[in-house]
Amino acid sequence: MTQFRPAIPPETDELVEVSTTLNGHPWTGTVRPGGSLLDLLRDQLGLLGTKRGCEWMSCGACTVLVDGRPVSSCGFFASDIDGVAVRTVEGLAEDGGPTPLQEAFVENVASQCGYCTSGQLMSATALLESGSRPSEQEIRRWMQTNLCRCAGYAGILAAITQAADATYREQDTEINE
Amino acid sequence: MRLLRPASVEEALAQLQRDPEGTLVYGGGLEIGFGLRRGTIAGSALLDIKRVPDVSGITATAEEIRVGPATRHHVISTDDTIRTYLPSLGRACGNVGSTRIRMQGTLGGNFGHGHQHTDPGTAAVMLGGQIDLVGPSGARTVPAAQFWHGPYAVERRPDELITAIRFSPLGPGWSVVHDRVEQLHRPPNAVVSLAARLEDGVLRDVRVGAGGVPGHPTRLVGVEDVVRGERLARLRPVWGDVERALAGEVTSEADLLGSAEFKLTLLSGLIRRAFGRLAAAAKQETEVRR
Numbered sequence: 104m105t106q107f108r109p110a111i112p113p114e115t116d117e118l119v120e121v122s123t124t125l126n127g128h129p130w131t132g133t134v135r136p137g138g139s140l141l142d143l144l145r146d147q148l149g150l151l152g153t154k155r156g157c158e159w160m161s162c163g164a165c166t167v168l169v170d171g172r173p174v175s176s177c178g179f180f181a182s183d184i185d186g187v188a189v190r191t192v193e194g195l196a197e198d199g200g201p202t203p204l205q206e207a208f209v210e211n212v213a214s215q216c217g218y219c220t221s222g223q224l225m226s227a228t229a230l231l232e233s234g235s236r237p238s239e240q241e242i243r244r245w246m247q248t249n250l251c252r253c254a255g256y257a258g259i260l261a262a263i264t265q266a267a268d269a270t271y272r273e274q275d276t277e278i279n280e
Numbered sequence: 281m282r283l284l285r286p287a288s289v290e291e292a293l294a295q296l297q298r299d300p301e302g303t304l305v306y307g308g309g310l311e312i313g314f315g316l317r318r319g320t321i322a323g324s325a326l327l328d329i330k331r332v333p334d335v336s337g338i339t340a341t342a343e344e345i346r347v348g349p350a351t352r353h354h355v356i357s358t359d360d361t362i363r364t365y366l367p368s369l370g371r372a373c374g375n376v377g378s379t380r381i382r383m384q385g386t387l388g389g390n391f392g393h394g395h396q397h398t399d400p401g402t403a404a405v406m407l408g409g410q411i412d413l414v415g416p417s418g419a420r421t422v423p424a425a426q427f428w429h430g431p432y433a434v435e436r437r438p439d440e441l442i443t444a445i446r447f448s449p450l451g452p453g454w455s456v457v458h459d460r461v462e463q464l465h466r467p468p469n470a471v472v473s474l475a476a477r478l479e480d481g482v483l484r485d486v487r488v489g490a491g492g493v494p495g496h497p498t499r500l501v502g503v504e505d506v507v508r509g510e511r512l513a514r515l516r517p518v519w520g521d522v523e524r525a526l527a528g529e530v531t532s533e534a535d536l537l538g539s540a541e542f543k544l545t546l547l548s549g550l551i552r553r554a555f556g557r558l559a560a561a562a563k564q565e566t567e568v569r570r
Contacts, residue, residue, distance in 0.1 A: 116282075117282045136283040136325075161378075172384070178384070226379065
């Protein structure tokens with residue numbers, strides 16, 4: 104069993120410099136060892152789109168993409184963004200406009216209070232960008248632990264399905280041309 | 281707290297020796313980050329092993345498959361080599377946590393943390409995996425069956441690093457089932473990893489690993505001895521012997537997931553279900569061949 108030791112006060116931490124690409128833009132800064140990516144995004148960078156939920160890596164509200172992989176930013180060390188690309192919900196919009204997935208969320212009323220929505224969008228974006236059209240079962244499994252307390256799951260599933268159809272119909276059309 | 285990012289095993293060991301108990305080695309950082317936030321873990325330094333060569337990735341020879349300790353569960357569960365030659369491990373890693381956990385968590389981290397409810401650990405024990413460690417006194421290899429001592433207690437010493445986890449594929453003729461009982465957002469109540477070689481419906485060889493209920497992932501040698509040589513479709517007459525063997529080699533303790541008796545009954549049922557799935561798959565295969 105891990106022995107309890109007195110915590111070292113944060114003011115004695117040796118700050119670490121990290122360089123990353125954040126929503127397509129280079130960013131360099133200092134972070135505290137052991138500090139979370141969620142704290143960096145919200146408290147240091149003012150990117151409030153990523154939500155603080157359970158802070159237990161369970162609810163998915165804080166989901167961001169690291170090199171295209173969905174991770175719980177509450178459980179991801181900020182120092183680990185060095186040399187990788189981070190994408191938050193603020194970085195989804197293409198040329199200022201909503202993505203097909205974001206549009207589908209609106210059309211399918213996939214958002215009620217909205218608190219889980221950014222996490223849902225990020226997880227779903229990773230799935231849609233994985234290279235192949237997901238089945239309903241695959242969508243359900245992938246999204247399983249992005250929780251919605253408003254129980255908006257039907258709308259969320261419909262939105263992701265609609266976006267998948269749009270994404271891969273476009274690809275199918277390009278292949279056929 | 282300091283962050284250490286060694287570029288070699290030698291550098292990592294040198295850094296680790298300065299404060300073995302207080303240096304928190306990590307790949308994905310899930311359990312350590314979680315512990316730091318809850319205040320159940322504290323340390324003087326975080327040691328990020330991801331820059332050390334060969335800590336990530338899967339390599340294979342004719343005899344052996346090697347998995348780097350910093351290889352993520354998602355990578356393992358979707359790797360073609362693992363799916364073909366070590367499907368139990370692939371399925372086990374595919375069961376860990378959630379999509380996000382699998383995208384960040386590593387096999388070495390899962391093992392090093394010593395969680396008794398470990399799917400990959402249960403599969404590793406069943407498969408007879410080998411865990412390579414290196415420390416100031418040199419390199420050593422520990423069989424998976426001896427790596428876990430109990431909940432959160434493992435064979436790795438504080439001044440050692442896990443450098444590889446190695447498996448010998450079971451070979452042709454083996455069928456596998458990896459199964460669990462779980463509640464969402466809780467560790468699995470019980471995990472079973474089963475492999476069997478059938479000849480004309482008879483269990484010529486069998487391996488059973490159990491996790492979650494025992495204090496650590498355990499190979500159920502006594503259960504294997506009972507069912508070996510029996511017809512897969514007719515295990516009911518010997519199931520009493522199976523349960524007696526199970527009670528003899530698994531020590532279950534009451535906790536929030538249930539009483540000791542409940543957990544043992546659950547494990548017995550899960551093992552039975554695993555054999556049932558094996559039988560169903562074997563029957564289906566026979567019908568396909570016809």
